Amino acid sequence: MHYDFDKVIDRSGTNAAKYDERPRVFGRGDVIPLWIADMDFPAPQPVVDALTRRAQEGIWGYTSRPDSYFAAICDWQRRRNGWEIDPAKCSHALGVIPAIGAMIQYMTQPGDRILIQSPVYGDFFDIVRDNGRVVVENPLVEEGSGVWRIDFADFAEKIQTVKMFLLCSPHNPLGITWSREDLERMVALCRENHVILISDEIHSDLIFQGKHIPTASLSREAADSVISCISATKTFNMAGLQASTTVFPTVEMKQTFDRFWRNLEIHRNNAFSLVAMETAYREGEDWLEQLKAYLMGNFRYVKDFLDQHVPGVTTFIPGATYLMWLDCRGLGMDQEELVRFLVEKAGLGLSSGSGFGLDGFMRLNAACPRSVLERAMAQLAQAVADRQRDV
Secondary structure, three states: OOOOOOOOOOOOOOOOOOOOOOOHHHOOOEEEEEEOOOOOOOOOOHHHHHHHHHHHHOOOOOOOOOOOHHHHHHHHHHHHHHOOOHHHHEEEEOOOHHHHHHHHHHOOOOOEEEEEEEOOHHHHHHHHHHOOOOEEEEOOOEOOOOOEEHHHHHHHHHHHHOOOOEEEEOOOOOOOOOHHHHHHHHHHHHOOOOEEEEEEOOOOOEEEEOOOOOOOHOHHHOOOEEEEEEEEOOOOOHHOOOOOOEEEHHHHHHHHHHHHHHHHOOOOOHHHHHHHHHHHHHOOOOHHHHHHHHHHHHHHHHHHHHHHHHOOOOOOOOEEOOEEEEEEEHHOOOHHHHHHHHOOOOEEEEEEEEHOOOOOOOEEEOOHHHHHHHHHHHHHHHHHHHHHHHO
């Protein structure tokens, strides 16, 4: 079927964090919300239909997880990425970050050092610090607009001092699809130094340039050492249903993880996430391909508009994710001024680069109808023009 991604849906008043948390996050409720990473598009129709049928049953008691659930996930990874997964090594969790938090708690000790590659998803900083561990940064090196690389000399030095490495693949917010060579070097260095490597691959279905290579699929050595976190929630816009899959190197590691959640009595899918995840993986592929084509149009629109109409702000088309990294250093503001300017003068709610570990930048969520982006870009252009006139 054909999906209409141009339809504007006002999610205000639905308890959607992206909309209803605007007064708390931005100090006003009328900014165009282009911040938190969910999409303003309904999930695939087969998922909506399946959930509707489940809702109409009217009884949503304790729900078991059938073998077909992990089979659907494994089939998807085999078909899309050529990754052969053993269902016996798959575990359920409420989300990728909760899964990482659990592994930090039982695989490391308070005070242990954990490596991340900034600028990176802000929850990586939070989940490490909130659990009493120490963040160690391996900053990515900017080589040009949209071109960032790993500083392997710095990586090799710091990996010797840490217990765990959190890899974001594809990378959020830079949209990098890591090369086989980069992944192999990181895996090898982690193995040499007996460092636990957790690969967050939640954006791995949203690839626009290059090809996603599951880290654990690189080699037998990688499969024996890498812990992978995946989910359909980002792919099909279902984050509120809270479900992810963790793929472990061994059944024993899976059993330890499962025991952690069972001890909290949080080890089942809820009745709706079970249906949604399996249906999305079985019947959502057509929707995903149409979505990706639409998002690429959004990326091109934003980049072309900024290049032509907004001096001081540049961006690039990401290789993955639906997030765009805006370089605002040309506006000549510090980060606090920049955020205030975008909220108060442009009426935009974006994610501050400081939350990812790098000032001078903002992250824009392009997963919305194009008319919303057109309005946002027009407001930004007008605000920048007014500021330049007043200076």
